[in-house]
Amino acid sequence: MTPHGARGPAGLPERRLAGVALNPAAPQDILLRLLTGGPPAARMALCRDRPLPGAVVDAALTHPDWRTRAFLATNPHVDPARRMRLVDDPDWRVRARLAEGPADELDDPPDLLPDWAAARMITTYENDCLGSFRFPRRFSPEFRAAMLTHPEPKVRAFGIGMRSWSDLSEGERAALLADPDEEVRERALRTKDRHDRDRDPARVEAELPEHSSHFRTHLLMYAALSRAVVESVLASPARHHEWRMIASNRGLPADVVALLARDPDPGVREDIAERPDLGPDELRLLAVDPAPAVRLAVSRHPALTEEERAAIDYEVTLDGPFRHRVLPSAPRDPEETRRRALSGHPLLRRSAAGDPGLPPDLLARLADDPDLGVRVLLAQNHPDAPPELLLRCFLEYTGPGREDLPARGNFPVAGLARHAGHEDPAVRVLAARDPEAEAETVERLTRDPDPRVREAFARHARLPVDRIVELLDDEEPAPAAAANPALPVEVMRHLVEPL
Template identity: 30%
Template sequence: MNHVLCGLAANAALPSELVDRLIAVADADVAAVLAARADLSHAQAVALASRVVESAVPLAYQGRLTVADIDPAAQPRAALALLEEGVGGPEWARLFAADPVVERREKLAACPGLPPDVVEMLAADSHMSVVAEFALWATPDVATRLAGHRHAEVRRAVAANEATPPTVLAALISGEGLHPAQRCVVCDREEPPFVHDPKCSRLDCDLLPGASCDGSHESTVHDMLVAAVRNPATPVAAVVGLAGHPSMLLRWALAARSDLPPEVCARLAVDPAPGVRADLAENPAIDDGLIRALADDRDHNVQRRLAHHPHVPLDVLTRLAGMTTIGTTLLPRIAAASPSEVRELAQSPNPAARMLVAQRRDLPAEIRDALATDSDAKVVKAVAPHPGLPASQLRAMVDRQGVRVIAKVAANPDATPALREYLTRHEPRAQKAFREIARHPNATAPALLACLADHRAKPVAAGHPALPPLVVAELLTDRDGRVAEAAAANRSLPHAVMADLLPGGPSF
């Protein structure tokens, strides 16, 4: 990879004539970056697709290429991309429906608005994977027809399709009104009974670990049930009976459904699998009683997920905050807290409660300022990025709490240039602060020069437009490819230097 040319291809200030020169020498890496340019003209898109065939696909998805620009025989992937975007005539669809390459028919099967004759061709395709892909995106009437397909993998795809009618999804679970499937991906390859060795060493084997078939196609049928449970179109009455199923994966999928009745939630709350209980803990379907019961769960992930429940009582939430690591995130219940609740949390003797409310960025000034002077570093760290804090108060935070809060102070949108320069001189150093300073839109040249001394902040600083142009040019030869690429992408790079970077100009 030529990091400098890739960076140049991403440079928003690259003049159009230099874009043309870059297209003329682009390889696959550079073309991938050029294809994402917002200012690429239609003529440049056509030239790029001609230079690097692979780039035609993203250009087609972005609408930069039209039907007139694509030859489906020579550029099938780009033509399929247009069909997927709903562009391209029925003749293209018919061409790919009869294509001998299975992967192309699979791609076509996911395209919308196909003509009726192509729909029939795909539904009757000789290759199961094509029909399964088609079933995943089929319209309700076609999905209904494919629910009775002889291959269990096609039925699994129908079960995952949200356009499948609820009555059909219920039938896939119960089996009522459907003939048993005759084939599956396992017995297509092996003679039943067969269980795929999880440690299979065959390089050409694509069966999943543990896939099995004893003649009832059990592993594919199991996957079909999981897909149906996860499908929001499946009636809840059809899935509640699976709460006691021996398959943990089925119970896990069930625990995430937001339409579960209370008795099913209660049963899943004592499930032996922590993952099932964790998904249930964040489920809006559980009531206050179950929330409080799950708060006593000893599994860390259950507690963490419960903290993200939108209706968790504040007393439970503050207790959870003291028991488990929630992270620096604004929890839904805190975001929805009323003004009186915000005041109560901010004045709580529990620092965990104050830390939770400090994550809000719409706090009244008096509450924000009180939290900024909190004695607990975690509370100060949480409120430090809050907009509106004056530079004097931000500096006072650093003077009191030191390296524990510097990175968050550096991320404050109102941090002044002088404050950021002060943070770069702080001892002991806080490496995370340099990265925050380097990405700050208002960072000054002195602060950015200091960031270049930190190996993690250097690639970020190299791309900042406030960095002096001469320094940016020097970084083009940096041994770290990420730094050189960021410098080449820096819009403050002089146009003359950009031109020299292209083949034919002086080398760096």
């Protein structure tokens, strides 16, 4: 059940109760009453979106409605150890939510599973419960490192799928192929077979499907290609789109790379420009390519000096999107990150800005970078992004991911009320985060023309009580007013009385 699905059909009384469920000043007895007798919208808000007293958590863990337990399973405000009491829940949908975890992509690392719980899920859950891409991201580094030697065979088998065969040592490969468990041996053998096939040009040629398919695309892009396969692709004008596929293949012969660097299709030339093995002739040719996208692609090439890079006529757009990046499993090379951070090329600096491990000196340098993308990516990704940078980026950047910035831990609140008259409604909403905003300003903005602003200020603790109570009868801001911590407890009790 989504928030929209739970709240959309609800009438005013139910929506008010959902607001009370989120009220940080609501006493425990009211929360328990909402949990046991409240409508789905209230139980969702209560169990999924807020911190909870221990007694409420205990009651939610044994609630008869699976949806309520599923809401609790994804609550980032509840101790993961307590949520793990749902690990053997009788409903697979609850177990699936527990494996998936909170849907907060800003967490890096994410909400980590206890090692015992991760093993329990792998060994007892159906595949449908483990299908989320977030599940493996929630493994601790220690659990991830020990999976291939774990005492549980299902964990060893699952671990094979998380590692490239080429990244395994000879000892690890031999142990998996001789594992006492048949499922582990079979999975290891299949993984080895795919690895060996992709590196055998003759076998790739023999197994390459004639018709378009995901398998054919995989082989053309990543497998070792025989000369015959490459020439058959180049000789088929009807399959010109496949030229871009082989253009990214790292085993492409040098003469074919040179040929594709002169292809009439700028898309092919752009893909070729991104190859790390370009020769000097191709670099010089692509650096003056008539297509701006090709010049931009080659301008980032690692073989270029900063002087050669600066000599290319490229343009970097500022339209984003600039978003939080999921950290790759392999750590970044700190020297490469430093080289990129000090580059004159904005895209290389943007790449460095996305590294949450950026050291303090580079953090300070990039926080004042002239490129908007660098500043926003730094704000989105670095855990120590300074407050002034976070606010500046919110004010300057209006693209996707902007709404994530106030969720960063260092985002400032003091002084935000000075933006209460800003022309952008999103900035006026930001002003509602200021705890020192004047009561007159707060009340005025509950009548703002933008509904987002009205809702934000209906929650403000400095809103006069009589205005809060008045808003409880207004269909639109009623849930926000019911969540206002300044709402008297006796009014809350009156709202839950019918339950």
